[in-house]
Amino acid sequence: MTFNSLILIWFDKNKRNLPWRQHKDPYKIWLSEIILQQTRVAQGTAYYLRFADTFPTVRDLAKADETEVLKLWQGLGYYSRARNLHFTAKHIVNELNGIFPENFKDLMKLKGVGEYTAAAIASIAFDEALPAIDGNAFRLYARYFNIHVDISSPQAKKYFFELGKQVIDPNRPGDFNQAVMEMGATICVPVNPKCGICPVNNSCEAIAQKTVELLPIKSKKVKVKQRNFHFLDITAGEKFLIKKRIENDVWKNLYNFPLFETDSIDQQLEELNLNLSLIKEHEEKHILTHQRLQIVFWKANVDEAELKNLAEKLDSEIISQKELEKYPLPRPMEKYFSKKYKV
Template sequence: MNFSKTIIRWYNKNKRDLPWRHTKDPYKIWLSEIILQQTRVQQGLPYYETFVKKFPTVHHLAKANEDVVMKTWQGLGYYSRARNLHYSAKFISKNLKGKFPNNFEEIKKLKGIGDYTAGAIASFAFNKPYPVVDGNVFRVLSRYFGIKTPIDSAKGKNEFVEKATLLLDKKNPGTFNQAIMEFGAMKCVPQNPDCGKCPLKNGCEALANDTVSALPFKSKKNKIRTRYFNYLIIRRIGKILIRKRTENDIWKNLHDFPMIETKKNVSYSQIKKMMGINPKYIILNPKSFKHILSHQIIFAKFWETNNINYKTTKNMVYLSKNQLHKFAFPRLIERFFDEKTIF
């Protein structure tokens, strides 16, 4: 039996029962695909269910307030996904009258959708013959066919997409794509796959050449950036000063506290000087956190001050305890809330 047939047969017997596998609604498939980017199924599942319940159609999502969308996404990380989802929902609802585009090129024009997601929606919702090549697919193909071209190079990406296109079951592209992704997620896993019980073991190049743990191959390692954040905790009559982040970064439109970023760790007297704090105001010893993201390590200090004359900007507001839960915060700020009783 060939590679594609074996994979589909394995999938039909072993696939997980997941809600987005019971629908052809492109809106729901799109939601699931965006949620599952960089996210494990177990973590993404409750978010998918909440989104579908709160925003059952693209019009509901389009009409939602941005803070509500961000709050619903809170905890999933990579917040640009939520911003793009909301932006594209508004576009589909208004400009396309709610009709999701049904061809690959048009789907790819939506904000936040690349080749992978466009291929997934085109094949799962519309049964169109486009491959999907995610991390799982890279791993299965590189191991089974012994492909050593780095997956993070343009050459590698083209080679893997060509291979996946050749293997695609043209009558059942959606099923084939689901099958190979599921096989990578469940069977040909990154660490210690159970090759002895693998239905593809007889043709697997990596198994034959003892290169399973070395594949897929990557050329570069991620560069990790170290950053130092100094948050200012400022209270006024039972409220705390919060700012909406406007910087064009991963946390755009989430909320945190006024913050001073420094090149290195700063001391009590340095931060007092930077804040232009009048000696009559006090700053308490900070609460410190080390927060690790995929490309950054953040050393955060939360400095509490009674400086009520702090100069606010228009994206800052004093919020009470009851108002706080309506807004979305990065995980780092949630960690601070978890450890510190601020009201």
């Protein structure tokens, strides 16, 4: 049997019963693919169900307020995905009459949709025979064919895409791409792959050559930026200051306490002529893909008059704990409120 027939037989018997596999609706498939970028299936499934229930059609999503979309996304991270999701929904409704693009080329024109996502949607929803090359596909193909091309190199994506076009099943391209993803996620995993139960272990070149643990090759190292964030929990009774992040930076369009990025919060307050008595409430490290954030939460109790004065100085708004539930928050803020205020 061929490589693609073997993994399709395996897929038919072992595929997980995931909600977006129950239909070929391009909107729901697109929604699942965007949510599952940088997200494990176990975590992403609950978010998919909430989004699909809240916004059952692309028109429903397009009509939503961005704050509502970001709030629903809260805790999933990589918030540019949510902003792109909302932007693209509005584009499809307003510019494409609510009709999803039906091929890889046109899907690639959508904001937030790259080659992998476009190929996944095109193959699953529209049976276009193009391979969806993600980390799972890189790993499975590199091992099965014993490929020593560095997957972080510029030529790797094209190399594996062309290989994928040769092996994809033209009659079941969507199932084939999902089978590759499923194999990479459950069998051909990065560490301690389950070669003993792999459906293609008899013809796997990496097993034959004893190179499984060496593949795929990835030499490029991610540069990690160190940053120091100081959040000011400035409170008057049950009211406090909160500010929308409008900069093109982490957590864009989410809300947090007034924030200073500095090595010395005391020096920063002195430079801004802010006379605040601060108590350190909490400190933590928050790891992002390319950034490591050292975060400190400082508490300052003030009266209502001073709170209004500081709101103007810090370009912030005053809200109560009861109003907080409608605001999308970065994960560190969400955890802080949960711990300190039981919100």
